Amino acid sequence: MAKHHIETTVNGDEVEFLCETEETLLDVLRDTLHLTGSKEGCASGDCGACSVMLDGRLVCSCLVLGCEVGGRRIETIEGMATGEKLHPLQQRFLEHAALQCGICTPGFLVASKALLERTPDPTEHEIRYWLAGNLCRCTGYDKIVSAVMDAAATLRRG
């Protein structure tokens, strides 16, 4: 069967691509559009390393088919910094050393940004529950939670 021809928006840019039915949005982002910031950890929706925003909703891109996203609005980690200027979350992750190997980091950043857009002043409890679907196997979660709380404070100051 012919490939699907999909037109959509990624980080504000209009893009088009061809994909097979079984290719996930993560496959398309990484292999076709060469946006390799989103990572594949488990490919089953457990680890959150492939987190992206789809029409303003946090999802695992490994659980979305590429052919589903025509006409949608996709935001990935590549759209987070403004040119060379890091987003406050990215800056605080660096300052708090909230990463080691970095595989989980894009997913944590995308998920944390989604949280702070809804909940500008989250409690530690809220952060830990919101991020329960993002797994880190090296740094541990304390530094990540601290970085998110610090970034939230920065963003509230404006």
Next chain:
Amino acid sequence: MRYEAPESLEGAVALLAGATGEARVLAGGTDLLVQMRADIVDPELIVDIKKIAETRAVTLEQGGWRIGAAVTGAELKEHARLKQAWPGVVEAANLIGSTQVQGRATLGGNLCNGSPAADSVPALIAAGAVATLAGPGGQRDLPVEDIMLGPRKLALRRGEIVVSFLLPPRPSRSSDAYLRFIPRTEMDIAVVGAGVSVTVDGAGTITAARVSLGAVAARVLLVPEAAQAIVGSRLEVAAQQRLEAAARAACRPIDDKRGTTEFRIDVAGVLTRRAALIALDRARAN
């Protein structure tokens, strides 16, 4: 592998009924894509039902709430009036997976995945939810407890899809609750799940109840004996004990690494009692 995203129920039903090989309905994809990836299923046709308006709406209908089969858990959580009327259904749906999974997972998918441990199903059964199905012969309604027959086995006919669920009109002083046991605090599959819905009179006496248990049998159970054990009571200690005993008597669980038979039966009683107490508190406050 074909992918189709029809915009009408008739279109979806025609595609499914006419499929020559294995066909699968795609709602949130949080089970289907994982099963495809693991080579558990290899459909010839995928029918995405999310472009069909009836599957995506939450509407008031003759005093009850109709929830589209492809409405996501995140959308249910943000629906303040639905949450007020059916907190148990909404909290059950929101126990499925992570924030990311909530952005995609649906009630229709949770039911049609056919797992006895599905979190939203006991809550829907306790709520008295009726599913509306569309198929080659037209539409029909089926109580949710009659849809799942066993693990991965559904009462749906060929070409039939779940369109929506109707939660019945709620008398005043009614509410519901859902609790589950998992070995950790988040992101796990129920070892036992218990959904309870109650209505009380002005004196706080239970006048109607429904109790449903998940993960303790081959299908999610409606347990009328447990409901009968508390109707007419104010859920005093004796009624709580009758409720626990009736819930446990209905269990026929498997024995596996996630929970022994004995443990699941014991916990089913405890969770049913606790869910009933929460539902009762909420009903009295309504």
